[in-house]
Amino acid sequence: MPSAVKINALCELCHCRKAVMRRPKNLQKLCKECFIHVFETEIHRTIQREHLFYRGESVAIGASGGKDSTVLAAVMKTLNERYDYGLHLILLSIDEGIVGYRDDSLATVKRNQSQYEMPLEIVSYKQLYDWTMDEIVACSGIKSSCTYCGVLRRQALDRGALKLEVHHVITGHNADDMAETVLLNILRGDTARIEQSVNITTNSQGSPVKRSKPFKYAYEKEIVLYAHYRKLDYFSTECTYAPEAFRGTARTLLKNLELVRPSCILDIIHSGEQLKLKHKRRNASSEMEVRSNGSVSLPNKDGNRCERCGYLSTNRICKACILLEGLEINRAKVQIDGTSVDGAAKLTKTLEHLAF
Amino acid sequence: MSTRVIVKAEFLGGLDSIFGGIKETKCTVEANDSTLPTIKDLIKHITDHLLVSPNDYCVFIQEDTVRPGILVLINDTDWELEGELDYELESGDVVTFTSTLHGG
Numbered sequence: 001m002p003s004a005v006k007i008n009a010l011c012e013l014c015h016c017r018k019a020v021m022r023r024p025k026n027l028q029k030l031c032k033e034c035f036i037h038v039f040e041t042e043i044h045r046t047i048q049r050e051h052l053f054y055r056g057e058s059v060a061i062g063a064s065g066g067k068d069s070t071v072l073a074a075v076m077k078t079l080n081e082r083y084d085y086g087l088h089l090i091l092l093s094i095d096e097g098i099v100g101y102r103d104d105s106l107a108t109v110k111r112n113q114s115q116y117e118m119p120l121e122i123v124s125y126k127q128l129y130d131w132t133m134d135e136i137v138a139c140s141g142i143k144s145s146c147t148y149c150g151v152l153r154r155q156a157l158d159r160g161a162l163k164l165e166v167h168h169v170i171t172g173h174n175a176d177d178m179a180e181t182v183l184l185n186i187l188r189g190d191t192a193r194i195e196q197s198v199n200i201t202t203n204s205q206g207s208p209v210k211r212s213k214p215f216k217y218a219y220e221k222e223i224v225l226y227a228h229y230r231k232l233d234y235f236s237t238e239c240t241y242a243p244e245a246f247r248g249t250a251r252t253l254l255k256n257l258e259l260v261r262p263s264c265i266l267d268i269i270h271s272g273e274q275l276k277l278k279h280k281r282r283n284a285s286s287e288m289e290v291r292s293n294g295s296v297s298l299p300n301k302d303g304n305r306c307e308r309c310g311y312l313s314t315n316r317i318c319k320a321c322i323l324l325e326g327l328e329i330n331r332a333k334v335q336i337d338g339t340s341v342d343g344a345a346k347l348t349k350t351l352e353h354l355a356f
Numbered sequence: 357m358s359t360r361v362i363v364k365a366e367f368l369g370g371l372d373s374i375f376g377g378i379k380e381t382k383c384t385v386e387a388n389d390s391t392l393p394t395i396k397d398l399i400k401h402i403t404d405h406l407l408v409s410p411n412d413y414c415v416f417i418q419e420d421t422v423r424p425g426i427l428v429l430i431n432d433t434d435w436e437l438e439g440e441l442d443y444e445l446e447s448g449d450v451v452t453f454t455s456t457l458h459g460g
Contacts, residue, residue: 019433020434021434021436021437029437228452229432259424
């Protein structure tokens with residue numbers, strides 16, 4: 001164990017304890033105590049500067065049991081008490097129905113519920129859509145799993161929040177996630193999304209639920225360190241269904257860039273914030289998008305509702321309903337005896353790995 | 357004669373999945389010359405003895421060092437402050453490898 005500590009190994013804030021980490025954004029060396037304090041204070045400043053909450057507001061924390069949402073719950077609880085925000089915090093979890101992944105992570109969320117003394121609400125794909133992700137993958141294959149899951153999750157969080165009569169959901173998206181999304185939108189030429197994707201709060205017109213990302217400027221590395229130093233209980237296993245390859249490659253690129261120039265993550269977010277699209281000439285009334293299934297996008301972009309489920313949608317029928325309709329057509333009419341749901345997904349996965 | 361040290365290695369953040377589910381283990385590390393063993397030697401020990409499938413080598417190692425996105429802590433201190441690969445191990449050290457690449 002270290003007996004003497006060199007001067008240059010000391011924390012640059014308190015100058016009395018040994019530094020244990022170097023902040024990626026400014027290369028400052030800090031000790032455990034100062035790091036935890038600085039990390040929390042910066043989140044508090046973000047919340048204040050952006051006026052994220054109002055006193056007495058009920059806020060749902062999108063909780064997956066993973067590192068980001070666990071740290072978010074811990075930090076929000078700490079700040080709410082320290083600075084007396086007067087918030088009513090609730091944990092909101094989505095059960096996608098992925099055996100061996102989500103059931104384990106939900107167990108973590110349930111432990112967090114008692115650790116942080118917050119109420120917990122779990123909404124499942126099965127309740128909402130009558131499909132679990134395992135059933136969807138068994139039916140449509142593993143390739144499009146992220147598409148289904150992403151579309152369905154967005155709605156599920158909103159519906160869960162409304163069930164709790166909460167109009168504000170916060171998620172654990174961190175600076176690395178933000179930078180990755182900016183990068184992906186640039187790489188895909190999806191310029192219209194860049195402006196939206198860096199907003200700390202998103203609120204579609206007419207939507208009763210807004211979403212915020214208090215960790216917008218927090219490095220993933222610092223979130224993991226925070227969880228480690230505070231010994232937080234979080235769950236970490238990759239989803240059973242493979243992530244989108246393009247996103248994964250962008251992530252690797254970002255991590256390699258961060259190694260050479262740690263500030264690049266915040267720099268990418270900054271670039272995204274400064275990009276403003278030139279306003280397009282509008283001739284929307286004469287332009288309509290006709291989708292493959294015959295639905296038509298309406299000229300008024302925001303505030304339309306899906307004819308089937310009533311959820312906010314730019315089209316007559318929302319994306320989730322279209323996906324679900326496609327699934328219903330392919331749903332097995334007869335269930336073979338002894339084939340359990342996870343068994344079916346497992347079988348598909350096994351078959352996909354077979355080679356002749 | 358080479359020096360041996362016994363250190364504890366921890367694999368967190370889902371990284372245990374490439375080491376057969378082992379989350380922590382004692383490692384006896386030996387330097388291949390007369391110097392003190394370093395983190396470099398520990399990593400070689402890990403890839404030689406603990407990695408289950410050679411296909412997962414690139415999950416852990418990239419360009420002769422730990423892959424970006426895996427956090428390395430030596431006795432709870434970021435290895436960036438300890439000389440990274442050249443840190444000389446002492447018996448009883450705890451070296452933690454945490455993947456940050458999984459979802460949140």
